[in-house]
Amino acid sequence: MKVEFDFPLKAYNTFGMDVSCARFVQIDRAEEIPMMGDVFDAPHYILGGGSNTLFTGHYEGTVVHPVFRGIEKADEAGDSVLLRVAAGEPWENLTEHCRLNTLYGLENLTGIPGLVGSAPVQNIGAYGAEAKDCIVKVDGYYTDTLQPFSLSNEECRFGYRDSIFKHELKGRCFITHVWFRLSTLPRFNLTYKALAQAMEGHEPTLDNVSETVLAIRNSKLPDIRKIGCAGSFFKNPVVDAAQYTALLARFPDLVSYPAGEGQVKLAAGQLIEKAGWKGRREGDAGVYPLQALVVVNYGNAKPDEICQVYRQVIADVQDLFQITLTPEVNIL
Template structure:
C-alpha cells in the first residue's frame, strides 16, 4: 500500500501539553510538542520533518498501558483517528475496520450491536484499537490476534504505509512485531475478521462462578459478566490511577512447574503451548504479602494483586520502585521472574 500523497489537513500542534488526563495512572506529565493525528494522511509529512530534525518521538493513544515520566521530550503523536465500518461479508465471516484512535471498549460494544459476537471476552479493556495489536491484548482465554485480518501502519524507517497480514504481525503472548520494533510503526487502522459461527468461551473459573453451571450463555451475557468481573477486580482509573494488569503472567517450563506445584499445591496456573504452564502472576504476588499494601503514594490494589495503583501524587519512579520490590520478592520465593506489561516511556 502506497503512502497517501496529500494531507487532508495539517495536524494540530499543542506545545507543552499536560498529559495527566491522557494516562490512566494519572501521573503529572507533559510533552514538549504534541500533534493531534486525526487522519493517516497527516503522518508522512509530519514524520519526515520529525526525522529530519532528529527529534525523539512516540505515539500515545489512550495512555492505558504506559508509564510516563514528568516530561516527554520531542514529539508526541496523539492518535485520534476514529471511524469503524463493516467492509464485507461472506458465508463464513465478516470483515470490520476501525481507526487506530477508536476506544477499544466502545468498539467491542459496537460489534455486539451489529450482532457480530466474538470480542465480548475482551470487554472493558482500556485503551484504543491501534494499541490492541501492538500488545496483542487478551483476557479470559481470548487474544485479539485471533481476530485480526491485517494491520495498516506507517513505517517511519521506510517512510511508507504498509498493510501487515496476520502472519506478518507475529503475534505472541502480549507481544507482536510492532512491540518488538517500537518507535518504528504507527498503527492507523485495524481490519478484523469475525467468524459467523460463534461459540461461548467460558472455561475460566470466574465464568463458572458467574454462570452457575449454565454452559450456553449469550454473547451479551458474557459481555456483561466480563464487565462485572473486571469492575470488581480492577479499580476505575478515574477514581484510582492504574494501568490494569501491571505484570505479565509468567510462562514456565513443565519441569519448573512440577517443582513449584509440589512445593506450592495451591499454585494457580493454566495450560500453555508445548507443555509449558502459564502461572497467575496475581497469585504469586498475593502469596508474597503485597496485596493491599501501600508504599507512599502508590500501592497494590486490595482486590487484585496484579494491579498497581497511584493514590495521588505518585510518579513513574515511585511505581517502578514498588514493581522492583515485587519482582525481587517473587523471584526469591518462587524463582520466577515477572515482566512488566505497560510500556515505560
C-alpha cells in the first residue's frame, strides 16, 4: 500500500481535470483492504481508471485506487472457460486476453476504458452487449464491516448502466475480483445495427469483430489522449408511452427503443442535438461534434466550465422536451 497527501489527480481522470485529493491510497494487494477500516470510516472514493468520473474540484477525502492485477483461468468445462480477474486489471487487457486466447463474449466491449473492478458498477455496455452477459459473480469486501462478499450475477441486479453497486451498495463495497464465463465456441452478438452493417459480407471472427468495434468507436468518440471526456455523459432517458406519443407529434423522427411495458427509451444524443448542443463549444468545454452524448474538455477546461456546459444541456433539453437528462458519469 502507498499513501500520499495532496495528490494531483490530473493523470487519474480521463476528463483531464487538474484537481487533487487530500489523501491518495494505492492498494497493491486485495488482502490489504480489510485492514483499511480507518480509510473507509472517513469520506473516500474508490477510483479505477477515472473514465466515468468528473471531479468538480479538490477532493477533501481519500481516493483509494486499486492496482492489483491478474487474469486467472479458474475453470474450463464443456465449451466455456471461467476467468477470475482482479479489479486493478485494465479492461482492455481483459478483452485482449480473450482475443488472444480465442474466448468469445466480450468482443463487443473492446475499447472501453477503465479497470475491471468498475465494469460491474455500471454494467458497461456497447454495441448490443453488456458486461452482465458474461459476469458470473463479483467478489469484494463491504467497506463498513470489512467482511468479504461474493454476489452472483442475479444478486448484482444488473440493468441498463445499472447494478446494486449504484444503489444499496453505493459507497459500501470494494470490488476485488470479477468472474467471467466466456465461450470457447464462436458466439457473436451482431444485433446492433451499425456493427451488423459494418460486418456485412464478412465471416465474423474475434479479430475482425474487435477491429470493427474499435473502428466504429474511433469514428464517433474522442481520443482521450487528446480530448478529455468520460464517454457518454448522460443516460438515455425512459419515458412513458403517453409522453412519447405527444413528443412524436412534435418530433416525428424521434429515435426510440422499447423499454418494457408502457415505457420507451429515447436517444439522449438526439435530444441534445435537437436542443442545439451537438458540436457547441464554450471556451475549452463543449459537446463533441461527432457524438452529442459526450461532454468534452478540449484542453484546459476547468471543472466549473464542464459543469456549466452539462447543466445547460440538461436545462435546454428540459425546456424543449420536458425530459430531465440524468448524468451517467459519477460527479464528485
